[in-house]
Amino acid sequence: MASSSATSFVLILSFACYLSLPIPITASYNISAVFAFGDSTADAGNNNHVNSFFSSDHLPYGRDLPSHVPRGRFSNGKLSTDYLVDILGIKDFLPAYLDPKLTDNDLLTGASFASGGSGLDKRTTALTPVLDLPTQLDLFEQAFKRIRKLVGEEKARVIVENALFVISAGTNDMLYNAYSFPTRVIELTMSGYQDFLLKNLESVVEKLYRVGARKIAVTGLPPIGCLPIQITVDNIFPSPHWLRRECNDDQNRDSQAYNSKLNSQILPPLQTRLRGAKIGYLNIYKPILDMATNPAKYGFNQTHQGCCGTGLLEIGPLCNVLVPVCLHSSKYLFWDAVHLTQAGYSVLADYFGKTLLTYLIN
Template sequence: MSSMTTISIISFTFFLSLPPLTYSSYNITALFAFGDSTMDAGNNNHFNTPLRSDHLPYGRDLPQHVPKGRFSNGKLSTDYLVNILGLKELLPAFLNPNVTDNDLLTGVTFGSGGSGLDNLTTAVTGVLDLAKQFELFEEVLKRLRKVMGKEKAENVINNALFVISSGTNDMMYNAYGLPTRVLQFGSVQRYQDFLLQNLLSFIQKLYGGGARRIMVAGLPPIGCLPLLVTVNSILPSQHWFQRVCNVQQNKDSQDYNMKLQSHIHSLNHNLKDAKVGYFDNYTPILDMAQNPHKYGNQILLNLKYITKYMH
């Protein structure tokens, strides 16, 4: 089990920790996912981008051990979720040409590895930004209305679960890689505010499209992600050549998550009939990074092979 799959399983436990959004006698009609590689089940396979995972070791623990385009050796959190909700075995990528109108009735993912909340993040790689992902969702709406009629299609959407996982790539690349945006906005905090405003606008668009149950992932402890740990270890500092978490980058993630939770609280007051939930990627992943022995030898083994966490 790779670190990505482990993190997906942790995210899944937080899905289940929010009864108003998940259990409710399992009356969720469908699941629609948006975001980055944590949500991508193979959309990137179907257009020209270097950010693809249709090769080994990706997918080695899936049925038939075939890489399908998930940025994981196995299932994503959304795959576990649709299965436990009794919707389907796996959540397919919308751009998969084998996806049928019947598949749309129980949901698809629009996630794209390398995506983010900032268009600058996707400008170089050419992956699907959130605006394009929303356009694809609108295609689903049209197809459902054609197949089921407007009223039944709206019922599917109103009772579906919408999942958003995005923002990590923006921070990794535009704040800590080449700090273009930090220089533009003047600080990491102001850049985070820009990202959060983009996220809130996207949630408002989903709400306008009929979404009423929305879950949003917080940032992980970015300073502990293997890519940044590696970069930080070769930069001249007090930890030069030492693989340790970056305390300031982790604090930035915590600050972002606090602001996100505050915004979600406001959304629940302002969006009529909507339930917006937050799930915490930060706490369990930080504990995994700091106390890997608690999670068994398999985690320790996988840590040796990780070169990066998230596209």
């Protein structure tokens, strides 16, 4: 009897110690799926299937994925959305909706509808065949029908209401229309163009809400002036940064102004108006700027040029097997002249998990 009591005590003590352990992050979230919309920062390969010139279905893109095979992600490996579904314990990668291998069962836990080169301004997507935001939303409605057919109306509604929706767009609009050389194609002031983009973004959020989305994360702009391609343009053409690889402070201030409007003027009214929804601002400007200005903190030794080729202008088709690639991409913040390495995307996903995610799920 004494031995039995001792054994019971040990089991109880062990159970108590187990309860005191930190709860795994996957156990603390109640997210059914992740659906992503926007541009190349979330495109998992949709552009492979739209005959777009702007694609990354070739090496060295994807070289650090487990299969070492390019899947259409604009990076050497995972995107932030891939890390996000992993953090949530949903799956290892967020697949592209247009991937022919995507099954209806895959849709139950989410997919990416994003398209590299896309934006909030129709002039942005007119440059090359890509999926604009209205088309991405139409595809989601198509996906919702597939989900309803598989699990029924009620279960489908529950899945969508408990899913996390991520919108990442706006950078291409600024690059193509506001900072294009030698002249801008926008007729508005910078502030006016920001308002125009934000109005379109507001419409995207409202449309997602109408089809059932209730947990929505909206990313702001990165420090555009720190993108290698923008630094390169500053070095080629006369600027305050002539012959110096430094971030363009004016463009960074534009990004900050846009983000401030998004966070203070656009999202709060939406939160009030769209009853039952949780809409959060995902600040990507802060962590990217911190990585760019404090590289050693994150294990980087190069933050002003990409790993692919010269790292100055290469993007999409210009980053290919014919150009040299750095040996240690984990030491680089940028993979090409615009997109982060998977090391950089990992930091963004971690930042998301530590900041906005808790608000959206509680």
